[in-house]
Amino acid sequence: MGHTLKRGTPPPKRPSLMLFQLLVLAGLFYFCSGIMQVTKTVKEIAVLSCDYNISTEELTEVRIYWQKDNEMVLAVMSGKVEVWPEYENRTFTDFTSNLCIVILALRLSDKGTYTCVIQKPEKGTYKLKHLTSVKLLVRADFPAPSISDLGNPSPDIRRIICSTSGGFPEPHLSWLENGEELNATYTTLAQDPETELYTISSELDFNVTRNHSFMCLVKYGDLTVSQTFNWQKCK
16 A cells, blocks of 8 residues: 555655654653553464544544554555555554554564554644554464484484474473483474574484383473373383
8 A cells, every 4th residue: 555665665754754753752651551462472363452433534634653663564644544564465454443453464573562643633733642552472382392203223222303393482402201301312493584483303312122201391481392202112
């Protein structure tokens, strides 16, 4: 919508947007008694409320701005909607429900504090009528790891691999048996440069002549996921 902008190129400055940024800085102390918080996971949909309603007739007169931290997200002026490049094709506003902003297919980079500003014409100029902020937290939880059998690298040795992907922050994987940590044969960690999500895998060799119960434990931040692998020796 509006003019086309190249990614990484800031939109042309407008007096209304410059005024908006000044109003945000000056008005936060006076208009925000507290910040609402919304927690979602990657790829979900976030609905952030402006907590303000207007009539259909007012839509062509008011100015609506949504900003994340110091970056513009969406603007509505004279009833026309403009979405900034990073949010194109996945962000819109719902005029029938508290002027909320809807963000589809959430990314980790979407986390931050979103501010909604409403301006209305008064005596020949636009005056600030409403300002509210919503803090969006975006989580990326690792699924429970899977353990696969890789066969026998030598007659009495078996090799298994534990892996999980699609989480954040950086994980640590460990193998445990009877509460004691074991030495992994080989561990790999990779991060997708676009989504920032991690993939981790680790291989473990063990002696097949004894019974075993291994736990693959993945820690990320304050959270953990795990999987157990049991081996019964041949009689």
